[in-house]
Amino acid sequence: MKSQYAMIIDSSKCIDCKACLAACKQVNDLPEDHWRNWIKYSEQDPQSAETHLVHFQPGGCMQCNTPTCVEACPTRATYKDERDGTVKIDYGLCIGCGSCIPACPYGARYRNPITRKVDKCDFCDFWRNNFGLEPACVSTCPTKARIFGDIHDPKTRAYQVLRENSDRVVRLSNPQTETKPNMFYLKNTAPKDWPKPARTPDPIKAMLCCLTPGLQGILGASILGALVMWGKQIFTRSEEEQDDRESE
Amino acid sequence: MNNSNKISRRRFLALAGSGLASAGIGGHLGNLKARAEDTLPTSDNSTQEPGNKDKLESRFSFCNICPNKCGLIARVQNNRVVRLDPNPEHSKSRGMICARGNAGIQQLYDPDRLKYPLLRKGKRGEGKWQRLSWEEALDLAAKKFRDIADKYTRCGWWFTWGADAQAHFVHRFANVFGSYHIANHESLCFWTRNRGFLDVFGEGPPYPDVLNSKYIIMIGANRFESLITPDSIDLMTAIQQGSKLVVLDPRRTKTAARAHEWFPVKPGTDMAFILALMQVIIKERLYDPEVIHKETTGFNDLEKHVRSYTPEWAARETGIPARDIRRIAREMAKAAPAAMVYPGRRSSTYTNSTEIWRSFAILNGLLGNFDRPGGLLARQDLSLHEAKSYLAPWYEDNPKERADAHKAPLMFEDGAMQTMRDAVINEDPYPVKGLFAYHTNPMQAMPNREKTRRMLENMEFVISVDIKMSDTAWMSDLVLPAPSALERRDPASVKQAGSAGACVYTRDPVVPPLFDSKSVFEILQGLAKRLDLGKFFDFGLEEYREEQLKGMPEVKKALREKGVYNHNGSLYGLYKDKPLRTSSGKIELSSARYKDKGLDPIPVYERPQEVPQNSFRLVVGRNACYTNSNTQNNWLLLQFVPNNPLWINPGAAKKLGIRDGDQIKVSSSVSHVLTVAKVTQDIREDTVCMWSGFGNISDGLTLVGHKGGSVAELLEDHIDTLNGNAALHETFVTVKQA
């Protein structure tokens, strides 16, 4: 991969002011009641908590390295873009079937009721690529809890922060589904056990595991049969000729 | 921004080629584009959807949703604002804008925006309007100004405004027109804080150096939700760097939940806590005697005064354990002078709020933190030239004093909203019959809405200059549409805050004014011309600003290139070897001036009223996602705060048979509202809380409608006895199933 853009979040700084949700919704024209990002809330154990009783954890699509959502998409309308490491949606190809939605352990995807296609965070791809602007959630954050950058480029702050904190960084995942997310939480974040196992819808699962090899087999047998029949025709003289010969 | 909202080539071809009778498909084309909050009804304005790659321009401005005035950069495409980003250069806002700042675009393109002048047709509050041209509107307004001035003197008019960069032009107009009446929203908010600190330090408001403070006691203030820049940001930084935060609040706000210690203090008893802290610090000699000697006066009186205010006594009053009070006093004194009682902002709580806040100020004085790192900072020496200065005319027939003069011993000269309201209703001492309101909404901002209604009924002519049909505009005679701050040019203003120091900011239009709106400056100019006062307004704003910034090329350059001028002046030691502006020249731990007036020289504790059986004390609070009635009808912010349920403790709710989400009736001695219950552990059993701004009567706010209950409707009309500021936490309510 050429670049890998990632988000590094110090969730201990988050005050749940919702600026990131507002900014994202604003610049990406999201429909009512649907969000590309979220803030998860957890109560800390007063005995063990350092300073605070509650913890706020911002999140969004993790632009995973082995994304289960991409696996679940039959057309590859969603795909991992090799150029910047984000998981993108080709809106021309997406028909909004929604197979990818339960396939995401983080619930990062939703179906836009107006466009009827699936949508999710793309690290403000439009704003970055056309106008060189940061993701809106990063710019707006009052406590600057989010650091964004290419973690393959040693010159970026993101790379450096990640390296400095490599022994403490937390990546959220479900034990049944490791997708190698590109969202890194510094220090202790909570909650940690909320990602769900990826759930690919049954028809897609069937296609992935069994239907494709099955159909390949059937088609192969069919073609083989046709070839055998054709072979017989080519390499043996016509039936009538044989019959004639035998009857002579 | 993705392109999913545009009609894709595939979609178009597919629809064109489908050929089959699919009327449903055609009907759904509308869904691809329409979002009511984004489209504008007139053809004057671009309905260009964002998401295209046309040239993007970046223009500086400042947010106007709340008093913070955070610097922003507006991204504009084809004369339409498509994105708002923070201005990273702005030291006060530390390069951020919050959810409300982002929602400035929704305010700009609110489908319910006022578009042209409106004149009331039916009864007041009926909602029947006729459209006027600006000529007609200003002619009529000028006539009314004259008529009321002729009948009742120039003081028959009252001018009131909100926190806005053009508001001082309303003040100018009031002055040259000749009215003393300029009571405004500040007397519903922080007068008591300003008074308390002013009388101790000789200046107010105080500027807390949160960033460098090692020990912060926050009483009632809720900086992680009631955002004030830079304090909210600096508080998080300070905590991460090891500073300690102690919060006193009857609610478990986000600030309380993120503090090192939170005490659900009994509402109204804060002074007891402060007095006890002082008792411990003095008794155990934890203060710096040199600082006390050099910089303060009245220490001996203070020492005597607090002797009996022991932690044990305070524990009985506040519910905070005595040993904690003692410990906090010691910890605080140890961290001093980089320790503070945070001054907060809204101090419109109790009838003795001035004294409560004065006790905060005195403790800060005792800690020796004034004009020092981590303490309270002095006002910086950054001022602009007074542009287009004038001498206001003298009007012979004017009364001697304001209508609400002397209603409280320590009022500020502007006059106070609630006392003015009484004067208007009672026509006592003389009638006040005209109201000019700009960027303010008394119907939702003042307690006891029925009284505000009566006040407006009592007026002969009410003019509202606003961007939307607020409840006050709804009750007005003449409604004049103003542009949002993003469409305006403003004079330069100075603002100082916390650890960031002072800055200069201004505005130039990011997009041209929409519809037929006019800034209040233009309106006042038009009125002035018609009232033979034209010479006081015969200038343009650019000219005005030039004069303000005369001889300040570095300020002009910074404004042009960075969108803001950060003073970066020295924060500390501004009073080194200089006397304070108090009568003694020092920090007044005991006030001789109060004594002369027959008031307590040092605050005396007053126990708050007991909450009656089966009742609750109603408190108001703030939320990071909306700003009172200013953001009502904001599509984006309504996603976060769509309603204002009543916070009620589970124990209390259970006794009343109320479950979370139930419809309830909340009643006070003046009125009742219907709303919804939010049962939560985060509030004391004897207290309930509602956000303000909901329960609008206006039919002109279609996105929010009449949702929720109006806190203004419920609150009783209490004021601070010393100063006249609103006291919004003195109302008791009952709650039952609706």
Add this chain to the structure above:
Amino acid sequence: MNNKILRHNTSDIILHWFNALCWFLLLITGLGVLGNHQINPLGKWFPAMMESLCGGAECLLTVHEIIGLVWISAFLLYLLLNFRASMNFLREIFTIHPRRDLVWLLKKPLQLTIGNKAMRRLGLNTELPPQGFYNVGQKAFAQPAVILGLIIAVTGIIMFLSDKVLAEEQTVLVIWSIGIHYVAVGLVTAGLAIHIFMAAINIEERPAFYSMFSGYVPVEHVKYHNPLWYEEIIQEEQSLPDSGTSRTQEATGVQEQSTADKI
């Protein structure tokens, strides 16, 4: 009697080739759109190639949808305009005679693979039970082709409507449509492999292949391959006032023959 019989009229021919063309285009664009290479039976290279041919995946999908809609529309139109012929066709292909047809189905493939000589060596009679207009092998393809084709059309329309009118709760229909569409296409394609061989490559069927262009088959071919149809034609011609007119294939029913089938 003429030495050629009219087997397919012009509309039959057009419809058949239209169908074939659509199927071909739909198949390659469909496989081109199926970009998930873990699902695509041809792997990664085919969708990539198709995408670059069209100028993007969106283009491919658009083409697929348009052709699909045109394909469906054409058949619906034909059904409307020529209801009787459509019904006759459906009746013909769905009418089977289990005993006779089963024997044919067992013997014919053997004949085509191991050949008559080998069959005789195995002790099997190489005579095949007589067939009508369509032999049961053709019916065995036509039936699923029609049923699965219908399923493909319906699921295709559901997928087409997915981002145009369907709500979130209905996406389960879309997901199932994807799976069913995929299986149905796969099965028909497998059958197509045989059909194309049998119809176009198989030497024995060459005259029938040509009839799909000219419309006519030689009489001798009909007598041998479709004797029951031939009987009907004879009977019809005899019942007509003037003879020598060309026949359409509007057979009204296939009569039981007395020729015994020997196994």
